[in-house]
Amino acid sequence: MEFIGQRPKKETIASFRDHVSSGKAAFFAQYGMDFVPGRRKGIYLWDVGGEKRLINCHCNGGVFNLGHRHAQIVDALKRAVGELDIGNHHLLSEQRATLAARLADLAPGDLPYTVFAVGGGEAIDFALKLARAHSRRPRVLSAQGGYHGHTGLALAAGDPHYRDPFGPMPPGFQQVPFGDLETLAAEIGDDTAAVILETIPATLGMPIAPPDYFSGVRALCDQHGALLIVDEVQTGLGRTGKMWAIEHWLETASPGPVPEPDILATGKGLSGGIYPIAATCYRAPLNRFPHDHPFIHISTFGGAELGCAVALAVLDISAEPGFLQHVNELAAQLATGFDQLQARYPQTLVEVRQLGLMCALVFPDETCGPMMTKLLYEEGLLAIYANNDPRALQFLPPLVMDALEAEEALGALDRALAGLSHLRGWQMNH
Ligand SMILES: Cc1ncc(COP(=O)(O)O)c(C=O)c1O
Known part of the structure; x- marks a missing residue:
């Protein structure tokens, strides 16, 4: 092996401690998990x-999701490296176009457009930027105990203990209990840009919402003209037995409105564990702002063409x-x-x-x-x-x-x- 075990483990741990994270090294030493x-x-x-x-x-x-180093994924990356590189995020792209079209085919509802990111937090940041730019409203409601990442707006939508040490956050964010339509109804208003929810909040211990929850959320969003953002970074790509977890609630929506999201974020498994990539998929009416400002949101490595090749292989396997x-x-x-x-x-x-x-x-x-x-x-x-x-x-x-x-x-x-x-x-x- 060329990369693994090239130096004594003790030396690796010491060098991790001295140059990467002394806190993590101390934590794992304390719990005997070296x-x-x-x-x-x-x-x-x-x-x-x-x-x-x-x-x-x-x-x-x-x-x-597909285990470590799934042979088809490794092969897809090897083949892609033979022809492609990161690509240019300012230019048109065959790989991004193909992957976005594939995501649109598989999406829960009508989500024809995709903006790519490197990770889930960045995908959520874009979802929230899009919701605010589209609606021209400031407020965002999210779930207490939910988790959307540690980047800017995603962090602001999360719990206080992750954001308080980092000083003032952007205003307009408020959390409500997950699964509680009454509190959501009391807080949502005509200044609400979006309600953002994980379909199953993993960091909160995976409470499963009742069958009518998301149609209730959808109804409140519709009533107030707010967008529904579904974070499927963990739950998507087959994890719950359907391609997207929200599909479980699409089936049980009757008699409420079908809770198709306006915006869906995916990441994690889309990478095949091999090449980082995440995506924000959204409805056609939301495209007005990105159409008019095509260079206002930029990610140099978001939707890297090598990652697109890998993600397409992931989707091929997951949709088999x-x-x-x-x-x-x-x-x-x-x-x-x-x-x-x-x-x-x-x-x-x-x-x-x-x-x-x-x-x-x-x-x-x-x-x-x-x-x-x-x-x-x-x-x-x-x-x-x-x-x-x-x-x-x-x-x-x-x-x-x-x-x-x-x-x-x-x-x-x-x-x-x-x-x-x-x-x-x-x-x-x-
Ligand atoms: C539901 C959810 N959303 C967003 C994120 C952020 O993803 P990333 O760590 O790739 O930025 C995570 C990461 O754990 C997550 O679980």
Whole structure:
């Protein structure tokens, strides 16, 4: 290998500490998690030292939907490097045109236009800029505990503890409880440019909104002329068993309005875990402003042509007949496994939230999520608790996991739950 394990692991950790993040190095040392990702393939990650292997059920929030180094994705990038480069963000582009048209084909509703970005935060920033420029209104409503990224406007739409240390934020942002139409109705007004929501707020521990929630949000937006922005950065591209999570609510909308978004942001998995790319897709009527000001929003690397080639390969795989069927079969297998674990550890695993392979396991108190992260790490599985609700463990397996691998993951969960139950003196049924 030319890149992995070229120096002793201790030296890598020291150099990371001295030159990248002393805080992260200290954090992982404190918790005895000195894992440095080395070799990676499919659902697995190996430590550079080679002794430890992890099943990746964190997947960077969906970046590794297709597992690590999916052969078709790696091949697409290799072939693209043979002909393409980043491209020029000021000029026309065959690759961006092809990818945008493909996204429009697959979009939930009529979203013919796409502006590309490097990452999800940037895609959200553009969504919010577009909403404000189009509506000429200042206010943006988002969900408490939601997360849209750490860049400018995306940060302003998020929770105070991520933004307060950084001084005054742009005005006009306000948060309301997720799933609560009454409060939204009280806050939305004729000065509201947009309501922005994750379809399932991952960082909040993945609460699943009731079937009529998004049609209720859509109705309030329509009533006040506000736009509906759906953040599918984590939930999109098959994660929930449909191409886009919002499709679940499109089906259940009756008798309310069909909650098609005005703007949809995607990212993470669009990269295939190989080349960063994100996208903001939007309705035709919103194109007036970008049409009149085509150079007012610029991203040098957004929609890099190499990334477009990779993203097209991702969409080809995700739209293959059978892909979503596999996701739903795997989701059913895990649901059965979670049921059994709940029966075995009734005081420990108090709730399971699941839509497709977007899963959260919920425990009695806030110490449990971090403890489960550590216990699972010891059992060879990477899964991280939800930052805005540490009672919940996010469980995001690669969508390409097979049935045997799923059993292996459930086995690790079983052992970690036994460990937590033992530590806390909670009931275990055999
Ligand atoms: C729902 C959601 N939106 C936006 C983002 C920001 O994406 P990025 O980190 O690529 O900027 C994230 C990242 O975790 C996310 O989970």
